[in-house]
Amino acid sequence: MNRIARTCAMLASLVAAPFAATAQDWTPPGPITLMIGFAAGGGADTQARLVASGVEDKTGWTILPQQVTGNSGLNLAKELSTAPADGTVIGMVVSETLAYNAVIAGDPALQAENFTPLATTAAFQMGLIAVADGRFSTWDKVKAEAEAGTPIRFGVATERQADMAYHFGLETGIPFNIVSVAGGAEIMNGVRAGDLDIGWVAGAQAKAVTAGELVNIATAIPTPLAESPDAPSIVDLGSEFYLDGYFMFIAPKDIPEEARVALAQAIADVASDPNTQAGALIQRSFGGAAVLTGAELDAYIAKGVQDSSQLLEAIK
Amino acid sequence: MDYVLLGIQSVFSNTAMFSVFGVGIPSCLVTLFLGLLTGIAVGATPGLAGPTAMAVSLPILISVFGVRPDALLPVFGFLIGVMKGATVGGAVPAILFNVPGTPDAIMTTLDGHPMAKRGMPRRALRIAHFSSVTGDTASDIVLFVCAPFLAIMVERFLDLPEKTALIILSLTFISSVMGSSVGKGLIAVALGVLAATVATGQTFHPRLTLGIDGLQNGFPMVSAVLGALILGEIFVTLNDIWRGERQASTVQSSHGDVADGLQKGDLRRIMPHIARSSVIGTLIGALPGVGSTLAATLGYTVGRGIHKRRKRPEDPDFGEGAPEGIAATEAANSAVSGANLIPVLSLGIPGNAAAVFLILAADSIGGFNPGPAVFNFTRPQINPELVVAFGIFTLMALGNLLNWTIGGAFMRAMSVMSRIPIRLLLPIVLMVTLTAIYIQDTRMAALWITFGFGILGFFFRRLDIPVLPFVIAFILAGTLENTARQAFSATGGDPFFLFRSATSVIFLLMAVAIIVFLGRRKGHGAAATHPN
Numbered sequence: 001m002n003r004i005a006r007t008c009a010m011l012a013s014l015v016a017a018p019f020a021a022t023a024q025d026w027t028p029p030g031p032i033t034l035m036i037g038f039a040a041g042g043g044a045d046t047q048a049r050l051v052a053s054g055v056e057d058k059t060g061w062t063i064l065p066q067q068v069t070g071n072s073g074l075n076l077a078k079e080l081s082t083a084p085a086d087g088t089v090i091g092m093v094v095s096e097t098l099a100y101n102a103v104i105a106g107d108p109a110l111q112a113e114n115f116t117p118l119a120t121t122a123a124f125q126m127g128l129i130a131v132a133d134g135r136f137s138t139w140d141k142v143k144a145e146a147e148a149g150t151p152i153r154f155g156v157a158t159e160r161q162a163d164m165a166y167h168f169g170l171e172t173g174i175p176f177n178i179v180s181v182a183g184g185a186e187i188m189n190g191v192r193a194g195d196l197d198i199g200w201v202a203g204a205q206a207k208a209v210t211a212g213e214l215v216n217i218a219t220a221i222p223t224p225l226a227e228s229p230d231a232p233s234i235v236d237l238g239s240e241f242y243l244d245g246y247f248m249f250i251a252p253k254d255i256p257e258e259a260r261v262a263l264a265q266a267i268a269d270v271a272s273d274p275n276t277q278a279g280a281l282i283q284r285s286f287g288g289a290a291v292l293t294g295a296e297l298d299a300y301i302a303k304g305v306q307d308s309s310q311l312l313e314a315i316k
Numbered sequence: 317m318d319y320v321l322l323g324i325q326s327v328f329s330n331t332a333m334f335s336v337f338g339v340g341i342p343s344c345l346v347t348l349f350l351g352l353l354t355g356i357a358v359g360a361t362p363g364l365a366g367p368t369a370m371a372v373s374l375p376i377l378i379s380v381f382g383v384r385p386d387a388l389l390p391v392f393g394f395l396i397g398v399m400k401g402a403t404v405g406g407a408v409p410a411i412l413f414n415v416p417g418t419p420d421a422i423m424t425t426l427d428g429h430p431m432a433k434r435g436m437p438r439r440a441l442r443i444a445h446f447s448s449v450t451g452d453t454a455s456d457i458v459l460f461v462c463a464p465f466l467a468i469m470v471e472r473f474l475d476l477p478e479k480t481a482l483i484i485l486s487l488t489f490i491s492s493v494m495g496s497s498v499g500k501g502l503i504a505v506a507l508g509v510l511a512a513t514v515a516t517g518q519t520f521h522p523r524l525t526l527g528i529d530g531l532q533n534g535f536p537m538v539s540a541v542l543g544a545l546i547l548g549e550i551f552v553t554l555n556d557i558w559r560g561e562r563q564a565s566t567v568q569s570s571h572g573d574v575a576d577g578l579q580k581g582d583l584r585r586i587m588p589h590i591a592r593s594s595v596i597g598t599l600i601g602a603l604p605g606v607g608s609t610l611a612a613t614l615g616y617t618v619g620r621g622i623h624k625r626r627k628r629p630e631d632p633d634f635g636e637g638a639p640e641g642i643a644a645t646e647a648a649n650s651a652v653s654g655a656n657l658i659p660v661l662s663l664g665i666p667g668n669a670a671a672v673f674l675i676l677a678a679d680s681i682g683g684f685n686p687g688p689a690v691f692n693f694t695r696p697q698i699n700p701e702l703v704v705a706f707g708i709f710t711l712m713a714l715g716n717l718l719n720w721t722i723g724g725a726f727m728r729a730m731s732v733m734s735r736i737p738i739r740l741l742l743p744i745v746l747m748v749t750l751t752a753i754y755i756q757d758t759r760m761a762a763l764w765i766t767f768g769f770g771i772l773g774f775f776f777r778r779l780d781i782p783v784l785p786f787v788i789a790f791i792l793a794g795t796l797e798n799t800a801r802q803a804f805s806a807t808g809g810d811p812f813f814l815f816r817s818a819t820s821v822i823f824l825l826m827a828v829a830i831i832v833f834l835g836r837r838k839g840h841g842a843a844a845t846h847p848n
Contacts, residue, residue, distance in 0.1 A: 045682075189692065
């Protein structure tokens with residue numbers, strides 16, 4: 001009976017899949033390993049773990065979170081690329097891992113086409129920050145200081161941010177001194193301590209901006225920043241590209257379509273429901289969920305890969 | 317001021333572990349208490365010291381409390397408890413059996429044991445306890461006051477190039493003062509920096525991994541530190557036992573008819589010695605890398621000189637069971653522990669093994685990065701790291717309170733610990749350490765790396781190269797590289813960024829001066845003791 005039922009279910013799913021696969025069609029064949037590409041205890045790690053427990057509550061699946069950090073998410077990509085493609089191993093990274101970082105690393109095994117993007121949860125609230133009452137608190141002041149010959153120290157946290165800062169400098173005619181540090185929090189500390197003048201921060205600056213301590217002198221994403229809706233965008237100021245990105249879940253290449261749909265839907269539901277702990281965190285830190293799935297997400301990643309190649313070309 | 321209150325509040329509002337009479341007991345108070353008892357017991361066990369207990373308990377604590385930011389205070393609570401307990405406990409076997417429980421209690425045997433032999437072990441223990449806790453408390457107060465100001469000064473006056481020079485100066489100082497020769501210290505630091513460069517750096521292709529997959533994240537800090545410090549020590553001890561070199565002499569104390577316990581006037585007699593040794597201990601503790609053994613020796617030596625001139629003829633000399641001798645030693649070695657956290661919290665530079673494990677804990681859990689950025693008094697946004705820092709201060713103050721009240725009684729009950737034979741103890745420590753590492757990093761590669769560093773630690777000890785500079789360099793290498801790289805790019809790629817400001821040039825000159833000066837003096841000292 002059981003076997004017949006299972007066969008029926010399988011047949012049903014095979015028939016249904018091409019049209020509209022839904023969450024009910026698929027249950028994982030075992031516990032799901034969730035690789036987290038961020039340092040334990042940080043904001044992104046917390047988000048990943050809360051989404052995992054939200055999905056567990058919602059679906060009854062078992063999810064085992066595990067840290068696979070290092071190399072800007074590429075260590076995770078490497079490990080995920082050889083994991084079983086049955087929906088039992090997924091990972092959380094940022095979109096630039098599959099786009100910019102994969103392109104620059106050049107390893108064919110790590111390129112975006114070797115992975116299945118599942119769902120994004122939140123978009124970077126990327127701003128160019130400075131101390132609110134300092135010498136660099138508006139773009140005009142930055143330009144004036146640069147014209148006066150002051151070296152401007154620009155804090156960045158990833159390779160892509162560094163290259164974007166360089167590109168931004170080329171387009172605006174300001175030769176920034178680009179300083180790589182460990183993360184957004186460290187950029188904020190550097191700006192506060194006077195070790196840095198300006199820098200990219202992807203959302204952690206929200207509270208300090210609201211409190212009037214720091215200021216977003218420009219936005220690096222296509223949509224206005226929640227705390228600083230009037231900040232000019234870097235594209236208005238001369239850049240050819242935005243520095244946007246998402247937190248996202250990915251799976252190995254060629255996982256069954258129904259698994260992709262079920263996983264993506266479960267993650268998306270948890271992330272966009274502010275009543276879950278994950279949803280509340282995303283609401284607090286990023287002003288709400290930003291969910292892309294399926295073809296829309298594939299297209300975003302493809303655009304990201306294309307932009308990355310163009311950026312690399314532009315700064316050659 | 318708000319932050320001080322928040323810190324205190326964070327300790328008491330920590331997740332309740334269990335409740336007594338309907339009042340929730342915050343878990344960090346429980347761990348502090350347990351840590352203190354563990355520390356006293358471990359300190360009282362010859363062959364085990366505070367760092368060993370901290371090393372073994374850290375991974376267990378992390379698996380109990382997890383790696384969420386609210387795990388920080390309970391874990392720190394336990395570690396601080398161990399640190400405080402061990403300084404007190406070390407005196408127990410030193411007094412009762414003439415065997416120092418921890419290395420810094422060596423000088424305690426000189427007067428503590430004779431006093432016990434004259435039938436006054438309780439009096440000796442009470443004096444040791446009182447002096448130790450007083451010294452510790454005094455030094456903690458200095459820490460509470462100095463660390464925030466030092467950190468703020470660093471952030472305000474030092475730019476990236478000066479910070480780079482400061483780290484170079486600290487590493488030089490540590491390599492020069494630890495161990496028998498400056499050269500060996502420098503070798504240890506160089507190897508530590510080399511080990512830390514594996515698979516770190518900024519490119520997408522991890523460096524120096526020789527293509528080995530297990531190394532693509534570099535050497536895990538837990539494996540490297542525990543391997544070099546703990547496994548290395550275990551290997552050396554096993555080797556000694558195997559060669560039959562380690563025989564502890566236990567002299568039983570003879571109980572006479574002399575009145576035991578604290579005597580009238582004891583406190584008045586030892587107070588000046590405690591005060592002087594506390595100052596010595598605190599000053600030495602604030603310098604990274606000098607350590608409590610030197611503080612104890614110095615406190616004792618200075619105390620002896622003064623005692624000789626001032627004592628009444630009927631009082632015992634130092635070395636014959638003088639209460640002043642115990643006080644001078646114990647206050648000095650305990651005063652190191654609080655002051656040692658000044659460079660840790662304000663600069664992120666660990667000065668001794670205990671501090672290494674506090675940094676290791678912070679690194680494993682995340683959410684707290686010891687360094688000047690901790691003391692950003694941001695407003696109105698709350699800086700969670702600063703709250704943790706004041707939480708740590710609160711825990712230290714509470715630890716002292718516990719030490720004052722119950723520490724003495726527990727300490728006197730601990731004499732039994734020194735009867736545990738070391739050959740039973742070592743395998744247990746070895747197994748718990750390896751299990752603990754595997755809990756945190758579930759790869760066999762982590763264990764192999766630990767063994768590798770253990771063997772390295774063994775050869776270091778056999779060649780008389782100090783291990784701690786190696787470990788501290790391993791921890792600081794990342795900060796050094798990043799700060800230097802950032803300073804380089806912030807100055808627009810100026811290759812001489814270290815020589816552009818007076819402050820950093822002064823720091824560098826001081827580093828050179830330390831090597832030259834100490835190198836010469838240590839050379840002379842060695843020549844004097846070994847005429848060949």
